[in-house]
Amino acid sequence: MSEKTKPYALITGASKGIGKSIAYELAKQGYPLLLVARSDEELKALSNDLQVKYGINAPVLPIDLSTNGASLKVIDWIKINNYPVGILVNNAGYGIWGEFSKSSLTDQLGMMQLNMNVVVELSHLLLPILSQEKQAYILNICSTAAYQAVPTLAVYSATKAFVLSFTRALRFELTQTPISVTCFSPGPVDTGFASRAGINPLNKMAEKFNMRPHEVAKMAVRAMFSKKSEVIPGFTNIISVYANRILPKAFIEKTAAGIYKI
Known part of the structure; x- marks a missing residue:
């Protein structure tokens, strides 16, 4: 299938980390891309590289999605550019580390806006466009934090629990449509997440289990095109999520608090 017959893939948070790696994975397969993130320079550099290496069209829109x-x-x-979108990758998001009572309320609300509201908004607004394709996809990048409460990442883990629940329900509602919805929940990934969240690397035991963005991106894209409902990459992550279902919540939360301790 040539690029001309393939719809665009809209990727949020495309300038770095998992989003950037997903952009490369889709570009390799000949998909034109719509790249959205805050950084104008990083987006343009990515777009230029993708166009040179893979000959695909990759327009950029630098915008802070957390703003109203x-x-x-x-x-x-x-709509103005009449881009036929067949894939939506809701990847943009971040975490805030620390005790909830000592964290900025404004920052927490901004994180909730980006991690939850934008996922809902873009999914809802794009459904009419996605439904015009013979086959379309929504890929929501979630987290293993969705499966448990995480002290010091309290609001972040709650936002991911929302994404997980929303994705499950949306997938069911769209069963009789051409739109497949996938929730992809990685554990720690070697991106800028920890730095932006403010996690102290000296106390970050989770760093030992980091996966590489390109590895995660390959699995995410494969899960999406395979129409998987819910995927947790990595044996350790699968075991940890399973443990959350059978072990006492107090034990799980104490363990999580020890990993991300202040």
Whole structure:
């Protein structure tokens, strides 16, 4: 299938980490991309590299999705340029580490806006466009944090629990449509997440289990095209999620608090 017959893939948080690696994975397969993130320079550099290496079209939209009305601006951009979107990758998101009582409320609310509201907004606004394709996909990048409460990452883990629940329900509702919905929940990944979250590397035991972004991206794209409902990459992560189902919550939360201790 040539690029001309393939729809665009919209990727949020595309300038780095998992989003950037997913962009390369899809570009390798000849998909034109719509790259959205805050950083103008990083997006343009990525777009140029993708176009040179893979000959695909990769327009960029530098925008802070956590601001009010940002999702509508993304949709306006798509409609004005008449981009046929067949894939939505809801990847943008971040965490805030620390005791909830000592964290900025503004920062926490901004994280909730990006991690939850934008996922809902873009999914809802793009459904009419996605439904025009013979086969379309929504890939929500979640986290193993969705399966448990995580002290010092309290709001972040709650936002991911929301994404997991939302994805499960949306997938069921769209069963009779051409849109497949996948929730992909990695554990620790070697990206800038920990740095932005403010996690102290001296106390970050989870760093031992880091996966590489390109490895995670390959598995995520494969899961999406295989129409998987819910995927947790990595044996250790699968075991940890299974343990959350059978072990006492107090024990799980104490263990998580020890990993991400202040």
